[in-house]
Amino acid sequence: MSFVDHLEELRWHVIRAVIALLIFTVAAFIKMDWIFREVLFAPSRPDFWTFKLLCKHFDYCVGEPNFSLQSRTMTGQFSMHITAAFIIGFVIAFPYIFWEIWRFVKPGLKIKEQQNSMNAVLAVSFLFFLGVVFGYYMVLPITIQFLANYQIDPAIVNQFDVTSYISMVCFMVLGCGLMFELPVLIYILSKMDMMTPKFMRTYRRHAIVVILFISAVLTPSPDMLSQLLIGIPLVLLYEISIFISAYVQNTKAKEEEF
DSSP states (O other): OOHHHHHHHHHHHHHHHHHHHHHHHHHHHHTHHHHIIIIISGGGSTTSHHHHHHHHHHOOOOOOOSOEEEOOSTTHHHHHHHHHHHHHHHHHHHHHHHHHHHHHHGGGSOHHHHHTHHHHHHHHHHHHHHHHHHIIIIIHHHHHHHHHHOOSOTTOOOEEEHHHHHHHHHHHHHHHHHHTTHHHHHHHHHHTTSOOHHHHHHTHHHHHHHHHHHHHHHOOOSOHHHHHHHHHHHHHHHHHHHHHHHHHHHHHHHHHHO
């Protein structure tokens, strides 16, 4: 296949991915009133599922958030409507977008790797949505609760711009989804001999320190429970990545023997 043929094939993969993204973006735009009320604003309310669970089992009960939302620009609500719809559309369309990317690179892979293509798509999609759920139900409500009730002085009233709130919700959830792709990244780097399980085990303590720092940034709340709720899954993710790197290394060693 010539270079021009590759470009033509890439063009159609991109077109199909963009069409899927537009379909879900338009659907999210149309249903945005329900999405704002039941999805985007839900983590800020004390009756949110996470707060009910924490209150019941850990006596971590919260009250009404101490803030109000405002739109300070003429185009603020409209532009945020479009931005939120696009990000939500991307999250929903992510498996199909990745599937189109995989279909483009698939011909350049080995036969065995091509046979595992569906497993790769399922793994990437599962990890992404697992990260989205983790960000939405764990990271986001704790972060909102702390920042919304943080007050230097009673004279200062928390009146946030709706753009600031929605941007934080969307990008934090999306960021967690991408962060949970760490095992996939480690798998690729291990296949390219750029990462080894020995290296990851050697610097495990350093990685844990970085994870604790990330947990402290994502959950600025000073209580240890919040940071552990974020940190423990990330440590588990790192340990899974070590196992994956070791699996890749052992598989390559067996292939070289034959």
